[in-house]
Each structure stands twice: as structure tokens, then as C-alpha cells.
Amino acid sequence: MANFKIPIGPQHPALKEPESFTITLNGETIIEMDMRLGYNHRGIEKACEERSYIQAMYLVERVCGICSHSHSTCFIQAVEEIAGLAIPARAQYIRTIIAELERIHSHLLWLGVAGHEIGFDTLLMYSWRDREVVMDTLAALTGNRVNYGINTIGGVRRDISKEHLAGLLKTMDILEERTKYYIEVASEEITLIQRLSGVGFISHEDTVMLGAVGPTARASGVDRDIRRDDPYLAYKDIEFQVITDTHNDVYGRTLVRVGELMQCYSMIRQLVAKIPEGPVTVKAPRKIPAGEAFSRYEAPRGEDVHYVKANGTDKAERVKIRAPTLANLQSVARMMENNRLADVPIIIAAIDPCFSCTDRMIRINDTAGRRKETISWQALRTHSLEWYRKQGVDFKDLNAKMRQRMKA
Amino acid sequence: MIKPGKMLREVLTSFFQKPATVLYPYVKVLMPDRFRGKIRFLATLCIGCKLCMRDCPTNCITITKVGDKRFQAEFDLDQCIYCAQCVDSCPKKALESTADYELAQLQRNKLKMIYHAEPPPPQAAAPIE
Amino acid sequence: MAWSLFNLLIFPGFLFLFVFGLAMEFVDRKLYARLQNRIGPPWFQPFADFVKLAAKEDIIPEEADSVMFRLMPAFALASVVTAFFYIPLWSTQSLFSFNGDLIVVIYLLTIPTLTFFLAGWHSTSLFSMIGATRTLTQLFAYEVPLFMAILAPALLAGTWSLSEMTVFYDQHPAYAAFNIIGLIVSLIALQGKLERVPFDIPEAETEIVGGTFTEYSGRFLAMFRIAIDIEAVVGASLIAAVFLPFGLGLGAAWGFVFYLVKVLAVIALLALLRTVLARLRIEQMVIFCWRIVAPAALFQLLINLILSGVLRP
Numbered sequence: 087m088a089n090f091k092i093p094i095g096p097q098h099p100a101l102k103e104p105e106s107f108t109i110t111l112n113g114e115t116i117i118e119m120d121m122r123l124g125y126n127h128r129g130i131e132k133a134c135e136e137r138s139y140i141q142a143m144y145l146v147e148r149v150c151g152i153c154s155h156s157h158s159t160c161f162i163q164a165v166e167e168i169a170g171l172a173i174p175a176r177a178q179y180i181r182t183i184i185a186e187l188e189r190i191h192s193h194l195l196w197l198g199v200a201g202h203e204i205g206f207d208t209l210l211m212y213s214w215r216d217r218e219v220v221m222d223t224l225a226a227l228t229g230n231r232v233n234y235g236i237n238t239i240g241g242v243r244r245d246i247s248k249e250h251l252a253g254l255l256k257t258m259d260i261l262e263e264r265t266k267y268y269i270e271v272a273s274e275e276i277t278l279i280q281r282l283s284g285v286g287f288i289s290h291e292d293t294v295m296l297g298a299v300g301p302t303a304r305a306s307g308v309d310r311d312i313r314r315d316d317p318y319l320a321y322k323d324i325e326f327q328v329i330t331d332t333h334n335d336v337y338g339r340t341l342v343r344v345g346e347l348m349q350c351y352s353m354i355r356q357l358v359a360k361i362p363e364g365p366v367t368v369k370a371p372r373k374i375p376a377g378e379a380f381s382r383y384e385a386p387r388g389e390d391v392h393y394v395k396a397n398g399t400d401k402a403e404r405v406k407i408r409a410p411t412l413a414n415l416q417s418v419a420r421m422m423e424n425n426r427l428a429d430v431p432i433i434i435a436a437i438d439p440c441f442s443c444t445d446r447m448i449r450i451n452d453t454a455g456r457r458k459e460t461i462s463w464q465a466l467r468t469h470s471l472e473w474y475r476k477q478g479v480d481f482k483d484l485n486a487k488m489r490q491r492m493k494a
Numbered sequence: 495m496i497k498p499g500k501m502l503r504e505v506l507t508s509f510f511q512k513p514a515t516v517l518y519p520y521v522k523v524l525m526p527d528r529f530r531g532k533i534r535f536l537a538t539l540c541i542g543c544k545l546c547m548r549d550c551p552t553n554c555i556t557i558t559k560v561g562d563k564r565f566q567a568e569f570d571l572d573q574c575i576y577c578a579q580c581v582d583s584c585p586k587k588a589l590e591s592t593a594d595y596e597l598a599q600l601q602r603n604k605l606k607m608i609y610h611a612e613p614p615p616p617q618a619a620a621p622i623e
Numbered sequence: 624m625a626w627s628l629f630n631l632l633i634f635p636g637f638l639f640l641f642v643f644g645l646a647m648e649f650v651d652r653k654l655y656a657r658l659q660n661r662i663g664p665p666w667f668q669p670f671a672d673f674v675k676l677a678a679k680e681d682i683i684p685e686e687a688d689s690v691m692f693r694l695m696p697a698f699a700l701a702s703v704v705t706a707f708f709y710i711p712l713w714s715t716q717s718l719f720s721f722n723g724d725l726i727v728v729i730y731l732l733t734i735p736t737l738t739f740f741l742a743g744w745h746s747t748s749l750f751s752m753i754g755a756t757r758t759l760t761q762l763f764a765y766e767v768p769l770f771m772a773i774l775a776p777a778l779l780a781g782t783w784s785l786s787e788m789t790v791f792y793d794q795h796p797a798y799a800a801f802n803i804i805g806l807i808v809s810l811i812a813l814q815g816k817l818e819r820v821p822f823d824i825p826e827a828e829t830e831i832v833g834g835t836f837t838e839y840s841g842r843f844l845a846m847f848r849i850a851i852d853i854e855a856v857v858g859a860s861l862i863a864a865v866f867l868p869f870g871l872g873l874g875a876a877w878g879f880v881f882y883l884v885k886v887l888a889v890i891a892l893l894a895l896l897r898t899v900l901a902r903l904r905i906e907q908m909v910i911f912c913w914r915i916v917a918p919a920a921l922f923q924l925l926i927n928l929i930l931s932g933v934l935r936p
């Protein structure tokens with residue numbers, strides 16, 4: 087059978103967000119994979135420059151729907167570093183508790199998605215049912231199920247009461263029992279093991295070379311975790327293990343994630359036991375002095391990096407976000423090689439991709455210096471309107487029509 | 495032991511359990527008291543400092559002065575992201591979150607919430623007489 | 624003539640099968656949901672789905688072979704309905720019967736799978752063509768074990784007619800216990816035939832979108848869906864007739880109740896099977912069928928061969 091190309095995406099049931107993978111197949115075997123990013127570019131970095139730090143924080147929180155706390159904390163850390171703010175210990179603990187709850191929520195979500203990708207919908211239903219427990223806890227602690235909005239510059243917005251902490255411990259017991267069951271299922275159910283082990287193999291050397299982060303890297307024996315290597319928040323006060331695995335495949339990534347879940351429970355118990363009394367916020371200035379900061383954070387998907395440059399006003403001059411998926415995506419192409427078409431969804435899902443978080447624009451300077459023009463917002467807008475008008479779509483007209491319909 | 499049907503016992507027991515599904519529109523889901531839902535504006539407390547307008551990430555609040563110490567608030571609920579930053583920013587607690595989360599509307603104009611100012615108190619009118 | 628038409632169109636023909644098939648789809652979906660701790664659909668959901676699909680626009684791709692595209696759903700439906708007439712349901716007598724109808728039924732049940740292949744192939748879309756090849760690959764894996772598993776009881780009964788087979792097992796009900804391996808094998812094979820987890824490889828939605836039916840919509844898809852529902856009922860009836868020949872001599876009313884219980888049990892087992900397992904890869908499926916299921920069926924054949932020598936001198 088000759089080689090042929092099959093498109094997975096931009097719209098495909100296996101992908102929860104648009105991204106284009108073109109897979110060259112020989113029969114059912116994958117020869118190579120080509121991917122195109124950028125279907126979800128939202129211009130968040132640029133938009134941050136036009137908002138005050140408080141406003142930008144809520145925008146950054148919405149970079150990712152799952153790791154919203156990761157992004158907002160990472161951003162806030164950078165801002166607080168520039169402003170020289172030392173946030174109260176209790177606020178640090180609350181942020182850490184929310185961060186770990188978010189990790190539980192994210193990993194349980196991943197487990198369900200992985201189950202669905204290999205046609206094991208029962209696992210999806212069960213793990214998402216259990217995820218509801220975490221979501222409800224988060225809603226009770228922060229006021230929302232997804233975009234927690236607990237951070238503010240100089241601390242956290244809401245304190246956690248004693249009753250909530252007690253409830254949290256109970257929740258951990260329920261979840262720990264459920265997770266133990268999932269570990270049992272993952273290590274005993276033959277169809278699950280058959281579908282996961284040996285799939286999406288990537289060697290330790292390649293993982294390091296391609297710069298994978300988070301559980302993807304840890305499943306290939308890369309012992310790296312920002313929480314331990316560069317402690318932030320309250321991680322230096324608590325004990326935990328960095329889970330690594332040497333399976334180097336999707337099965338290993340599953341084991342790392344369920345292993346991390348178990349660590350999360352013990353971490354939250356320690357945090358609840360050690361949480362100090364005191365204020366949860368310090369007064370923060372609106373104008374952040376000039377300076378720049380670089381902040382790292384171990385999001386559920388891997389290392390999240392934010393860079394903030396302040397210029398003394400109440401708006402940032404530059405914000406740069408590198409979501410963990412961008413670092414992991416490079417390795418997907420290598421993982422795909424010599425696998426079956428049937429494994430494509432689970433291999434992509436195994437890095438726990440979050441494509442809309444990843445899409446950023448990069449401007450490449452032509453070193454030969456031939457094209458060096460900067461296009462202004464207004465010029466770009468005019469250009470795009472003109473481009474669409476040539477295609478037969480008139481947006482000016484469209485806006486007028488929209489207004490008319492809204493009035494009617 | 496590696497075997498097929500590891501989840502067999504679990505699925506059979508859950509057959510006899512109550513389903514986890516919530517019959518949502520029929521059974522109302524109650525949100526915790528800290529929930530950040532629709533914002534309520536208490537016109538009597540507003541002093542018109544407009545701090546909420548300044549901090550709102552989506553600029554969905556408009557406070558207008560309609561008379562002496564009387565303010566009217568306008569919320570674009572389709573733009574609001576329910577972060578409740580305005581509630582935190584307000585120095586007089588004139589704004590508060592409610593647990594109301596059923597905010598979908600079929601008509602867009604219904605998403606514009608206008609909280610009218612209180613009518614002027616009668617004693618304010620008294621000195622003119 | 625009128626009676627035959629009644630048989631053909633209403634009972635136990637098309638209308639009965641239509642209602643029964645949809646009812647069994649409901650049972651399957653409800654059970655699947657309850658096993659997953661969900662509520663599941665209301666009883667009329669399969670019917671509502673059917674009506675909705677039937678009311679939708681039919682879209683035929685420009686590249687597709689229009690004739691084949693339209694014909695295949697009708698073929699699938701016709702063949703499964705025909706197969707039903709040869710299966711004894713609540714008595715030892717089927718509607719039509721001749722020596723050798725067992726083979727005909729098995730072949731009639733193969734036709735839907737072939738129509739899936741042809742439908743997918745003639746849709747000329749990448750996803751449906753991959754689905755079509757997978758359908759065919761899978762067919763070769765489960766068909767042989769299914770044949771052997773169903774022929775083994777016939778061997779013991781010494782007849783190729785389903786009706787005579789049930790007469791034989793009705794007289795010697797204890798002999799049905801010898802066919803337990805064949806029952807298991809044919810349940811697995813039926814799951815493959817119905818293309819459901821763990822053998823839903825040809826229509827694995829996360830891999831190849833809709834598989835063979837990617838390009839299908841509207842009435843044609845509705846027809847395929849109803850054909851699959853009826854195929855499930857027919858397959859379950861076949862297994863009930865061959866492997867569970869109990870309560871056939873009790874008259875029509877009791878016989879019908881027994882028949883319903885047997886079909887429900889088979890459907891429930893199939894639903895349970897798809898709840899607890901993950902989807903296999905195509906090569907794993909083929910290996911599983913040839914290394915485990917086929918030898919098991921062969922073993923059953925061997926047992927029955929020896930038994931028929933011992934018990935029926």
C-alpha cells in the first residue's frame with residue numbers, strides 16, 4: 087500500500103481544540119507527522135500590555151481553562167517580584183492549596199480523556215464523576231469551578247475558614263481511595279495496558295533534547311520538577327516525592343500522573359496541618375516600578391514560564407507566556423514514529439495538550455535585513471479588512487447588518 | 495494480576511447505586527455562598543468613585559450620576575467575566591456577588607442590567623419648599 | 624398470501640423487528656449508562672434519534688458512487704430482516720425452514736458487514752476508506768470462530784436446519800451444557816459483528832471520525848443504524864436459539880416470555896462487555912481472535928465431534 091496522508095484536525099473528534107496534524111501513513115503505520123499551530127491565537131500577550139496589572143491578571147487566568155491558577159500565579163509572582171512585595175505566609179499556603187487542588191482536577195480530567203481516547207468510556211465517566219468532588223471543593227473555596235480568581239497582587243482575595251480546611255481533609259480521603267482504585271485498574275486491566283504500553287515511545291535522550299517538561303518528561307526518567315528544584319510558594323515547607331518513571335511510553339505517563347495524584351493528597355494534608363494564621367494580603371501599589379522578572383511554575387502539564395517587564399506605570403510593558411504544551415509539542419512528532427494510526431489520539435492526549443494556551447506569535451527578524459517593517463495595529467486592521475473585502479466578505483457591511491439585527 | 499474486566503465489580507455495584515447524574519433543570523444546583531455570580535448593585539451605598547469601572551477587566555460597568563449623590567449602574571452581563579474584582583474594589587461595599595448563575599438570555603438587550611438609582615428622598619426636597 | 628405479507632411486514636417481520644430493535648437499543652444504552660453510574664436516555668430516545676435522522680437532509684458526496692451509496696443501507700436492512708425468518712424464536716418451528724438454513728442465516732448476517740465495507744469504500748473519503756478496510760480485516764478475524772462455534776452444536780444435533788436443531792436440544796436439554804465454550808465464542812464474535820467496544824475499531828470515533836459511516840447522513844444513516852439495531856436482535860436470537868434452547872415447548876405465550884428473557888440476557892452481556900473493556904487496536908483484535916477465540920471454537924468443534932460419536936451412535 088502506498089503512503090497516504092490523513093488529516094487529524096483542525097477539526098477532529100480526538101482533539102478538543104483546533105490544531106492540525108497531518109499524518110503520513112503506510113497502511114496503519116505512521117511514517118511521519120507534520121503539525122501546524124496557530125488556530126487559536128488570541129493575542130493575549132499584546133492585550134496584557136493595554137490593561138492594568140489587576141485587569142491583566144484576570145486575562146492571564148484565562149489563558150488556560152484547566153490550569154488557570156497556574157498562569158495567574160505565575161504572572162502574579164513575576165509582578166510581585168518586580169514590586170518587591172513579600173506576600174504573607176498564609177496567602178502562600180492558600181495559593182499552594184489551590185494549586186494542588188488544580189493539579190488533582192487536571193490529572194483526573196486527563197485520566198478520563200485518556201480513557202475516552204482508547205475507547206474506554208467507563209473510565210471517563212468514573213474519573214469525571216470523581217473530578218466533580220474537586221470542582222465543588224474549588225467552588226466552595228474560591229467562588230468558581232474553573233477560573234478561581236483567588237489571586238490578587240499582594241496575596242489572595244479570600245481566606246479559607248477552619249470548616250473549609252476540615253472539609254478539605256475529608257475530600258482528600260474520598261479522592262485518595264478513588265485514586266488507589268484507578269491505580270489498581272491501570273495496573274491490572276489488560277485491555278488498558280495493551281493499549282497504553284509501548285505506545286508513543288520516546289527515549290530519555292530525545293526527551294531531554296526536545297525539551298519536554300512535566301509528566302511527559304518525568305515518564306521518560308527526567309527527574310525535574312520546579313516545585314522541588316526552584317521552590318516557590320509554600321513548597322519548601324512540605325515534603326513530597328517527584329514521581330518519575332522509566333517506561334518512556336504512554337503507560338508511564340499514566341503512572342506518573344496517578345502517582346502525582348497520590349502525592350497531591352499528602353501535600354494538601356501537610357499544607358492544611360501547617361497553614362499559619364495571619365493576614366492574607368498586603369497592600370500593593372497600583373503602579374509597579376520599572377523592572378523585569380522571570381517566573382517559573384510547575385503547572386499540571388509541566389513548567390510554565392512567564393516574563394513580565396514593567397515600566398513604572400500601572401500597565402506592563404511586555405508580558406511573555408510560555409505554556410508547557412509548547413515545550414511538549416516538539417516531542418509528539420518523535421513519539422508518533424512507527425506507531426499505529428489507532429494510537430494517534432492517545433499519543434497526542436498523553437502530553438495533556440492545551441493548544442489554545444500554546445498559540446503565541448513569534449516575529450522572526452530577518453538577519454539579512456531585507457524586510458524590517460513594523461506594522462501598526464491600525465494598519466494591520468485596515469489591511470485585514472481590505473484582504474477580506476477582496477475575498478468577498480465586507481466586514482464594514484457586516485457590522486452594520488449586525489447592528490441592525492440587534493436593534494430588531 | 496493482569497486480567498480483562500478489572501472494573502467488573504465496580505460497574506456491577508454502580509448499577510445498584512443512585513446515578514451520579516444531576517437532573518439539572520428540574521433539580522436546582524445550589525452554589526456555595528462564596529460563589530461569584532451576577533453582581534448586585536446597592537444604589538444607596540454608591541458614592542460614585544468609579545473604582546469598579548477602573549478595575550473591571552472587561553469594562554462592563556458604567557456608573558452614571560443621575561442626581562445629587564444618586565448613581566445609576568449599568569452592567570453588560572455578556573461582557574462580564576464574573577471575577578468580582580469590582581466587589582473587592584468598591585470601598586463602600588455597594589456591589590456584591592450573588593449565587594445567581596442562570597444568566598442565559600435569548601435576546602441580547604436583556605443582558606444589559608440597569609440598576610436605577612433610588613428616587614430622591616423626600617427630606618432632600620424639603621429645603622427647596 | 625395476506626398472511627405471508629403480514630408475517631413479512633408486521634409480525635414477526637419488519638415492524639416487529641423495528642420496534643424490538645429500538646427497544647433493545649434502549650436497553651443497551653440504558654444499561655451502559657447505569658453501569659457507568661449515569662441516568663441514561665429515556666425509553667423513546669432511540670426512536671427519537673431515528674425520526675430525527677430520517678427527517679434530516681441526505682448529503683451524498685460528489686466523489687461518491689451515488690448508486691452504491693444509496694443501495695447499501697437497504698441491502699443491510701433487507702438481509703438482517705430476512706435472516707430473522709429462519710430463526711426459531713418461541714417454539715421449535717421457525718417461520719421458514721429448510722435443511723441448511725443455518726448456513727444461510729450466518730451468511731445473511733455477514734452481508735451487513737460487507738455492505739458497511741462497500742458503503743465506506745464507495746464514499747471515497749479517507750476516513751471511511753480506512754474504516755472500510757478495518758471492517759473487512761475484522762470480518763476475517765471473527766467470522767471463522769463464529770462459524771465454527773455455531774456449527775458445533777449443529778454437529779451434535781446432526782442437522783443443518785435450525786428448527787430441527789432446536790427440536791433436538793428441546794428433547795435433550797442437558798446437551799446444551801456441552802456448548803458453553805461455543806456460547807462464549809459466539810458472544811465475543813457477535814460483539815465484533817456489531818462493531819462495539821472492544822471491537823468498535825472500524826468506527827473508532829477518536830481515530831477515524833465516523834469510520835465507514837463518516838459521509839452518511841439523513842435517511843441512509845438512519846437505515847444503517849436501524850439495520851445494526853436489528854442485527855443485534857437477530858444475532859441475539861440466533862445465539863438464544865442455538866445455545867439456549869429452553870422453554871420452547873411451553874406454548875406461544877410462555878415461549879415468547881422465555882425468548883424475551885434470553886435476548887435481554889444476551890444484550891445485557893454484550894452491554895457489560897463494552898462497559899468493562901477498552902477498544903483494542905486492529906492488529907491486537909486479529910491476534911486475539913486467531914490465537915484465543917478461534918482455537919477455543921475449534922476445541923468446541925472437537926468436543927462435539929467426539930460427543931456426537933459417543934451419544935448418537
